[in-house]
């Protein structure tokens with residue numbers, strides 16, 4: 001029998017050895033409560049209808065798939081398609097999950113929402129949903145990320161969220177997650193924690209994946225109806241891995257090649273990167289067992305990436321499982337390569353991608369140069385407005 | 400007999416369990432502090448194994464862990480220190496407390512073997528609840544080392560039963576919904592929960608209460624209802640406040656510990 005790739009996690013939240021619920025005792029109860037509510041509420045047809053209608057009228061789904069003809073021709077003989085998650089309200093895929101979770105929290109009777117954010121896209125998405133559904137919103141963000149994603153910080157504040165700077169550890173996404181978990185332990189009764197990626201303890205990797213899978217389901221349909229084609233190759237960037245799994249999951253049992261692109265930073269050999277699937281090993285971080293970047297003593301290493309949203313030493317447990325089972329190939333591109341792809345798409349197609357997304361583009365462009373007559377579908381996870389500051393600084397341009 | 404079981408049986412008053420992070424500000428000072436804590440009446444030492452991402456800890460212990468990590472304190476250093484401590488102290492139980500990843504990195508078998516060699520008595524891994532701990536628990540039990548689990552105000556009855564069945568040495572009751580360094584406000588609630596744990600556990604598992612005990616008055620109150628009280632952040636805070644003067648650090652901590660020790664009620 002052919003192996004199925006889409007029937008995990010098991011009831012304990014495990015993807016074989018990965019995943020699980022590695023949290024302190026106080027959080028077991030809210031996690032189980034969330035799992036129960038998710039099964040009961042989020043799987044009901046009422047909830048699904050409501051979410052679908054919100055996604056269409058408020059978020060702007062379905063997002064289009066765009067055939068990037070100019071770059072396809074210039075790069076070679078393959079065809080590049082872009083799943084335009086950047087066209088979602090707030091500018092990235094993150095809102096698919098934020099809407100789902102905030103709606104669920106509201107129906108669970110929670111009054112206070114917390115979130116962590118790296119690039120700020122998840123923070124903005126969560127703050128947006130909280131404004132709409134009238135819930136208190138607190139977003140934890142590393143001090144370093146606050147510096148490099150200022151525009152998003154201001155957006156969150158405008159939306160009525162409180163942004164709490166995190167100054168511990170590496171002052172990035174990892175530490176924001178720590179702080180959000182600490183908040184949750186202290187406020188479990190009225191608070192729901194909206195995790196922004198397929199990381200964290202069970203049931204988050206499953207819930208976030210399910211809410212993001214709309215990307216893959218739409219893509220399958222649209223490639224048929226819009227272009228009468230099938231994707232041969234899927235490419236997405238992998239930070240925690242939510243936009244990637246969202247595209248990949250509905251395709252896992254199909255005959256497509258799948259690539260997840262991690263942040264290679266200054267290069268894998270320098271140690272200054274955020275590529276746990278390429279260079280890390282299995283360990284336990286933020287409530288689940290997964291590939292992580294650690295030193296010889298098992299301490300979590302600091303990471304480096306030009307993009308705040310990929311600057312994370314762990315990765316969703318399902319990706320670890322897909323790697324070990326060789327269903328998805330995980331590769332990496334450097335800061336420099338990502339930047340080049342950023343400029344290329346901007347100049348040739350008039351689409352400014354997020355720096356996270358630019359990693360997926362850079363690798364997909366490499367494939368396009370080599371392969372012939374392949375339909376390459378890239379998850380264009382977000383738009384680059386938030387990165388304009390960083391880019392301008394790098395090219396010494398005054399804004 | 401495991402030292403932990405022994406001290407719970409023999410001690411004539413309720414137990415005083417002290418927590419400190421190993422390697423803060425350095426291994427030598429931790430060693431001195433351990434000995435002085437024992438002299439001031441501490442019955443069990445919980446030695447924190449530093450980890451970069453201590454998600455259950457408040458700012459005081461976070462900073463302590465950061466100081467210990469700046470000195471590159473590893474599990475091996477912690478185990479070596481316990482070995483050194485045992486040369487002069489054969490009686491006081493030592494419990495290693497920390498997070499799972501450094502132990503995964505070392506390997507459960509190796510960790511258990513080295514812990515036995517250092518005469519560690521118990522292990523408490525904050526982010527590894529019983530469901531995820533089977534392999535580690537087995538490796539430790541082979542070496543007669545206790546696995547201590549946490550119970551908290553959010554733990555339901557069914558889990559309480561399971562946790563008290565799986566815990567050995569003692570059960571660590573987390574007094575509040577929060578991180579280390581928070582403050583207890585309602586002793587009554589704790590009392591109720593402890594009664595219900597006692598009713599449901601089928602063996603004479605001691606219950607120690609930790610998180611939020613900062614002074615002798617609260618310590619005394621809690622000691623009326625629990626078999627032991629655990630103090631961490633207040634001791635670690637005294638380390639932080641006296642980093643510039645080690646002698647003063649030790650004398651302040653000695654005084655604080657003696658004061659707590661004297662406040663605890665007899666059995």
Ligand SMILES: Cc1ncc(COP(=O)(O)O)c(C=O)c1O
Pocket residue numbers: 092093094118119120121122196197198237238239240241242243244308309310354356357381382383
């Ligand atoms: C546009 C965009 N893409 C990708 C990511 C990375 O997250 P994930 O791997 O969960 O999709 C982020 C995170 O902030 C993002 O903003």
